[in-house]
Amino acid sequence: MLFACQTALPQSGAYGRDTMSGQVSNEHAEGAASSSGEKADNIRSVARAIDLLQSLNRRALSSLHDLHSDTGLPKPTIVRLLRTLEGKGLVAQSSSYGSYHLLGRVKSLSSGFHHEPLVIEVAEEPMIAYTVREGWPLALATYDFNAMVVRVSTIPHTSLSLHHSTLNMRLAMMSRAIGRAYFAHCGENERNVIREVLKDSTDPENALVHDPVALAEMVARVREQGYATRDPAFDVRSTTLAVPVHQNGRVIASLGITWIGAAMTREEGVRRFAPQLQDLAKQIAEELSSRPAETPRLRIPLGEAIP
Numbered sequence: 001m002l003f004a005c006q007t008a009l010p011q012s013g014a015y016g017r018d019t020m021s022g023q024v025s026n027e028h029a030e031g032a033a034s035s036s037g038e039k040a041d042n043i044r045s046v047a048r049a050i051d052l053l054q055s056l057n058r059r060a061l062s063s064l065h066d067l068h069s070d071t072g073l074p075k076p077t078i079v080r081l082l083r084t085l086e087g088k089g090l091v092a093q094s095s096s097y098g099s100y101h102l103l104g105r106v107k108s109l110s111s112g113f114h115h116e117p118l119v120i121e122v123a124e125e126p127m128i129a130y131t132v133r134e135g136w137p138l139a140l141a142t143y144d145f146n147a148m149v150v151r152v153s154t155i156p157h158t159s160l161s162l163h164h165s166t167l168n169m170r171l172a173m174m175s176r177a178i179g180r181a182y183f184a185h186c187g188e189n190e191r192n193v194i195r196e197v198l199k200d201s202t203d204p205e206n207a208l209v210h211d212p213v214a215l216a217e218m219v220a221r222v223r224e225q226g227y228a229t230r231d232p233a234f235d236v237r238s239t240t241l242a243v244p245v246h247q248n249g250r251v252i253a254s255l256g257i258t259w260i261g262a263a264m265t266r267e268e269g270v271r272r273f274a275p276q277l278q279d280l281a282k283q284i285a286e287e288l289s290s291r292p293a294e295t296p297r298l299r300i301p302l303g304e305a306i307p
Helices: 002-008 013-056 064-071 075-087 104-110 118-134 177-185 188-198 204-210 212-225 266-290
Strands: 091-094 099-102 138-144 147-153 170-172 238-247 250-260
Touching: 013 064, 013 075, 013 099, 064 075, 064 099, 075 091, 118 138, 118 147, 118 238, 118 250, 118 266, 138 177, 147 177, 170 177, 177 212, 177 238, 177 250, 188 204, 204 212, 238 266, 250 266
Parallel strands: none
Antiparallel strands: 091 099, 138 147, 138 250, 147 170, 238 250
16 A cells, blocks of 8 residues: 555656656747747837827827828727827827827826926027917927928917927938938038938938039038028928027027928028028027036936936
8 A cells, every 4th residue: 555655646756857857948938938938919009109209299189090191000009009008198089080189198197207408498499489480480490310300389278280299200311301400510420420321221311312413512502601492302391491509609409490481482581581580590599508517427328227
């Protein structure tokens, strides 16, 4: 009886331990793979939700087709994300138009962000005053790697705009007035760096960077005029004119105005707005020079320890 009981016990020794360990290892590996897959799905969902919020921010009302065109996401995916955002109080559906819009609660996503370059603080008030007086929207943009990013927009203060919002919009360096004004007036070393960054670009809006002669002519023309205009090939509905904004002799941003072509010709707009924008940029530069210099921000690559 004792022998029978002993043989019924689980195997011991090296063989038995390896078998059990193998089972545990396999289960652990399967669990890790499943966890990794779930994390990847979650990260993808976050990225898609951000893309959707950015698309909704571009217009007052967005149809499902608008959101699909902007993001490239499948419509069933968009609907699921919209339902989630509705549940969080960030988005609502307009029953009368069958479209979607952002709710005020979306502002809570940026309520903890406080740092802004000094030029934004200085420029915003006179820019708003100008738009209230003249009617046309202004934008101030700063350089970011391969494009200009709109940091201040006065579109909320006028109805004379073809866009619901341009805030945080990335504008091409070679075709957009704001990009051209910055590129032409920045230092030669910075221009060389920007050219190097854009040399492999296949974006039609940056095609000028591949034509050194035409690029040099554009730079010379903009510097001589003191302003740049958008290449009309990329939007015939309106015209944008931009001037550089300097701080202590160095260009730090571009200031642009956009008007609708049906209301004013390109030539009329240039004659009227170029001197006004140059005066406004000078006003901003003078105010910047009277303020204490900003403390340079320490930029630490991701993954590196903070000293």
